[in-house]
Each structure stands twice: as C-alpha cells, then as structure tokens.
Amino acid sequence: ERLATATPPRDSTSKLSTSTPRYNNGGSSSNTLTSQGRDAQAGQDTMINAFLVFNGQGQPRLTKFYTQLETSMQQRLISEIFTLVSNRPAGSCNFLPLPPLLAASGTSHSSSEEQNDVPSLVTYRNYATLYFIVISTSTESPLALIDLIQVYVEALDKLFENVCELDLIFNFESLHATLGEMINGGVVIETNLDRIVAGVRAQGTVAKRPVNEGRSAGIGGGLGMGGNFVWHGR
Template structure:
C-alpha cells in the first residue's frame, strides 16, 4: 500500500502531497521536512529506495521534481517506480512536456490525474488511454459548466438593466 505521495522540488518546496494513511498536520510537516532532507541530499548515483521509519520510500527525479511514494516494507519497489513513471507519462501527455510550473498553476489537474491512477493507496488504472479519456471528459464538463455559468450571469445582467 502507498501511504503517501510527495512531489518535492530541488529547492525543497512541496508541489503536491496526497496522504492515504492518517497523519496529523504536525506529523505531515515533520515527515515532509525529514524526507526532503534525506532525499535531496542523496547522491544521483545512489539507488532510489530509502528505508525510513519501518517503511520504504521510493523516489525518482524528473527534471527539477522528486516524485516520492512511501510504501510498506514488504511491497515491491520496482512496481512503485513503474507507478511513478506511469504518473509522469500521463502528466507529460496531458500538459505536453510537463514542468514544475504546470503543476504549480494546475495543481487541481495533477490531483485529478493522481486520483484517477491511485485510489486509497492502490493502483486503480494502468491504462494511459483510459486516464486520458477520463481527463478529457472532466475537462469537457468543466468547460460546459463555465459556459453555462457565463450565459446565466449574462442573462441576469441583461435582465437587471
């Protein structure tokens, strides 16, 4: 099971967090500070697995972001690396060569994509095409809702004149 997902920049800024196990806010802050200190100081030639507090943290660096997932001690690290890569590939397809700024300004989309891939810390959808189709449907719904809200506000403005 995945306990949490962290996306951390090289400067130690948290760009995305998703918690699948209960942690208090104080614990979350401590976890982020502790793990970012451990992961950011590791050499690039070291393996991408860290034993931490009876769990394993699997991470992978893509450009300026570290994608980290905390898993149980007996879970398969290579499977988690594949899940991380799967998430990055879908982000890449959606944003067209995803970068840190895409995640900063469109964090809600990144969360939505992550929620389509993982549910309750387990892999939900492994098909990139299915996830892309679901995201496109969500975007379509959002656009329709925006158009309806805009036309409704225009009608109200016109009626009140």
C-alpha cells in the first residue's frame, strides 16, 4: 500500500485536495503558502502550534511542538488527537476544532494577548496507515495546511526514493530537518519542493535504509510513497 507522492486524482474522493492552494514545485511564480507564512510573521497571530505524525496504532513517528507545553500535556494531546482523528469516518472533512480542554491548556498567554493566538484547529491527512496532523490557530487556512502536509510527504519521498514507514523510524533526524526547512517557530517559511529537498541534503542527514530491510518488511506491510499514488480521501 502506497503513500502519496503526487496530487490526488481529480475524482470524488479528492474534492477537498483539488480545491487547495497549489504550491510552487520549482518555478519562480509566487507561492501561496510561502506568502501566507510571511504574512504570519508580520501579524504574529497566525501560526502552527504542532506538527504530528503517527501510524494506525497511535505510535508517534514525529512530534514537533512550536508552543511551550508540559510533557504530560504533550502526551495527552497526542493520545486524544489520535483518537479523535482515527475514529472519523472515511470521507469526513480534513479539519476540525481542537478539543476545548486541550485548546484551553495548549499555551500560556498573558491577559493582554489576543485569543486568536490560541491553538484551536486540527488539520490532518491520512496516507495509507500514517496520519499527518497539524495543530494551528484558527487564523491559519486549513486548505493551505492540507497542501502543506502534501508538500512534506512529497519532500520525504524525494529524499528517500519511495519512502516507507521504516524510513521514518530509522531517519528521525531527516524528518525534523525536512520540517525545519518548511516551518520555523510555527511560521511557514518555505514550500518550494526543490529548495526543501536541497536544504535537507545539504545538511547530510539522509541515511540509507538497512540493506536487509525490504520494502515488504515495513511496518504495516510496506508503506512506500513512490510509484502509484493512493490517497484515501482523508
């Protein structure tokens, strides 16, 4: 079963994705998501609070928080968000409100701060048995975040050549390096696929998969993202 490497096919299962803002895949035209990131830097009220990846069993493969949270709250958030997302029916909307208790506890703010700086939105996509989840303020565009997740997945596939879940396990540093090329301090700074991949490769963090680990040995029966695109409409 494959994870996505290309834009979802334009059929009834991918209506949400085909309406999302498109990213620049190497050209010089202006980039919707990059522009949005620059606007966020100026406004300081639009930001990503966390980027999470876990498999179908709820095991975290990547957890990156951009707002200060106690470890116990992080663990609780990961557990509750996974339960919330994994139990949603196929074909459901890809974004939903953050549970109120977690939203209230997500960050510490002074009384003078704007409440639209509080994390309140969960945006996610499901590729095979992996869930890619973004927690953000309500001022972030969920459609742009859906596209941002797609860029991240495609970047990983370019780095690992038909990436599978084993690559996520053995190359923890590369996952964070890729995310670091795209997001800094909760603000989207880059969505150009070629520049992201070049930046990660320049850091020398991409490692080869162990020789004895075949594609079919991947957790979940092999989760390659290359080749034929498969997207479950979530």
